Amino acid sequence: MTLRISLRNGEPVIVNGAVLRAVGRTDLVVENDATILRGRDVMKPEEATSPARQLYFACMMAYIDPADLSRHQQVLLARLEGLMTALETTEAKAVCIRFAQKVATGQFYNALADCRWLIGYESDALSRLEQPAGISAPVAQPAAETAAAG
Template identity: 30%
Template sequence: MALKLRLKPCERVVINGCVVQNENRRYTLTISNFAQIIRGSDILQEEDAVTPVRRAYFLIQSMLLDPEVAANGSGAAAAMMAQLYTTFVRADMQDRIARAMGHIGERDYYKALSALRPVMEYEATLLSAAPSAPAPSFQTDGVGHQAGRHPGQYPGG
């Protein structure tokens, strides 16, 4: 089954590591086989990966964009996702995290990112509801390997 990408004017998309930018009008691009694809609007910048879910998202995104990171990052991604699964107590968030873990196992990183987006939104809601609480964090070594542990659950998690 082919994937149809409807690109907005000047929108960017990364396909198997290659950045493609649309011209000044709408365009539909059809991808006929499996490819690692991410829209420019879905790309998280490293400096914005400041929370546990965003760090997991950034690592998975890096796995999508760079085969070397994909080859070395699956263990770190699995550890981060397992920790997120036990941190969030809402069943719908755990389900999304579990789906993301399954997609990582299948090397379908875009679907893993899609599964995590609502978890990122929920995390942002929790963190904005508790401004006095310090933002929990994962410590990583720059490649996404977890160096520390998250001390507890999110407020209301």
């Protein structure tokens, strides 16, 4: 399966654990199986500031660091359990279940899309909580899943 990746000038990409950086606008064609994560999909540890973001970070680490997969899976399960307990809507719980199914079959990259949905859901829920009393905030839909690369 061939995967075409377009990178902007200076954009990093992780390929099988190695960090590469584009010099100028660059198109890459990957012609075999590889673990690939574009820089825009990479989360730094200090950005994992909420339960959904911590779940994303743990999933990302399981994807890009298979040598320590067992430890990353333990963190993933703990984060997922905590998030499932806190979520109230059936839609959000269904996304968590879909996420868990992908993780169970090693589809970590695809599971990141579910995490992005959960981050949007969490962000919308928190913004509604932060509204001053008596002011009704419009109910926003969680951010749509971003298309999986390639």
